[in-house]
Amino acid sequence: MEGSAYLLPEPTHDTSMTEVERGTPMGELLRRYWHPVGLTADAGPTPKKVTILGEELILFRDGQGRVGLIYPRCCHRGTTLYYGKVEDDGIRCCYHGWQFDVEGRCLDMPVEPEGGGNFKRKVRQPWYPVEERYGLIFAYMGPPDKKPLLPRYAIFEELEEGELVDADDSSLGSGGDVVAPCNWLQHFENVMDPFHVVVLHDGFSGTQFVEPMGIMPEVTYENFEHGVRSFQVRTLDDGRTLRRITETVLPTLRIVASPVLTPGRCGFIGWTLPVDSTHYRIYTAARVTKKGALVKNRSKPGGKLWFDMTEEEHQKYPGDWEAQVGQGPISYHSEEHLGVSDKGIIMLRKMFNEQLAAITAGEDPINTARTEDENYVTSQSGNWFEDVAAE
Ligand code: FES
Numbered sequence: 001m002e003g004s005a006y007l008l009p010e011p012t013h014d015t016s017m018t019e020v021e022r023g024t025p026m027g028e029l030l031r032r033y034w035h036p037v038g039l040t041a042d043a044g045p046t047p048k049k050v051t052i053l054g055e056e057l058i059l060f061r062d063g064q065g066r067v068g069l070i071y072p073r074c075c076h077r078g079t080t081l082y083y084g085k086v087e088d089d090g091i092r093c094c095y096h097g098w099q100f101d102v103e104g105r106c107l108d109m110p111v112e113p114e115g116g117g118n119f120k121r122k123v124r125q126p127w128y129p130v131e132e133r134y135g136l137i138f139a140y141m142g143p144p145d146k147k148p149l150l151p152r153y154a155i156f157e158e159l160e161e162g163e164l165v166d167a168d169d170s171s172l173g174s175g176g177d178v179v180a181p182c183n184w185l186q187h188f189e190n191v192m193d194p195f196h197v198v199v200l201h202d203g204f205s206g207t208q209f210v211e212p213m214g215i216m217p218e219v220t221y222e223n224f225e226h227g228v229r230s231f232q233v234r235t236l237d238d239g240r241t242l243r244r245i246t247e248t249v250l251p252t253l254r255i256v257a258s259p260v261l262t263p264g265r266c267g268f269i270g271w272t273l274p275v276d277s278t279h280y281r282i283y284t285a286a287r288v289t290k291k292g293a294l295v296k297n298r299s300k301p302g303g304k305l306w307f308d309m310t311e312e313e314h315q316k317y318p319g320d321w322e323a324q325v326g327q328g329p330i331s332y333h334s335e336e337h338l339g340v341s342d343k344g345i346i347m348l349r350k351m352f353n354e355q356l357a358a359i360t361a362g363e364d365p366i367n368t369a370r371t372e373d374e375n376y377v378t379s380q381s382g383n384w385f386e387d388v389a390a391e
């Protein structure tokens, strides 16, 4: 009975790498960074519920155009500001009308003497700082004295003529629904797994990208100043060489050039946002020449959009979503057997462990710039074809 499932020990996951709630090791590491919480258009005059890193929050934009991200329970007697009214200078609670600005200052208490007088200066609705960039709203949910600058990315700062930056919230690149029911790390570490492309996206499910992606690549990896990158070299049938570079930038950025092999440098960044410990979604920004062009990049396993597939088709043409959600809400690390082909994942996990150790030691983790000079992330990701025969 060697290998009997009856003999399996109780499975466990690595809690320090996966769980994102406040007070957990990874939750605290992730809280040292800015995360996308919505598209620019998501913050408006109607309060919107968002869940980020396991925290439920309310997003809105006041009449003066300022974005607010606040704790939902009103600091008076706790009803939710989801039912609040957004006004010119803040949001007003539905229950007794306390009004707060985007930084949680109480501006008015209409049923208290003198509109709250001094009392209103003694309360503060809990809030988080936000900034808008690249069509996205970013929030910083960590210790106030550790807030880094919101990063700038060369991909979006060095535009060519006619290009603009567009953003998308439909989890492009996950292959499935907008909020995927599994841990964020399952998706993020997949970026450093170039071998699954040959199996899952080609041999197993038929060509999900383009044919050259089905050729077994020679792969090397390196740590670089912002994360881990892989170099994938493929010899094409026509004798040319395809060099593809893919990057993970800590904590959650996937810089993955077009899998349909558009030549040149990568024009996308995807942020793998942990909604909570067992759900993630992806926000994407990209250089495009036309607004709205981004969403056309949605993959079509088996020629159909994921939403339109039958259960049978999901089994016949699984993609990233099926494989990663198939690992369970949080994958059991105790049951893994990592091989040589998992080197990129091992390097990425090691880099995360180093950052967890850094914050425990009171140091700043990677990619937390404090001066504008240091606040610039460049990328080598892209696809390059070399015509070896012509040399
Ligand atoms: S509970 Fe919000 S004003 Fe009373």
Ligand SMILES: [Fe+2]
Residues within 6 Å of the ligand: 190, 196, 197, 201, 320
């Ligand atoms: Fe994939």
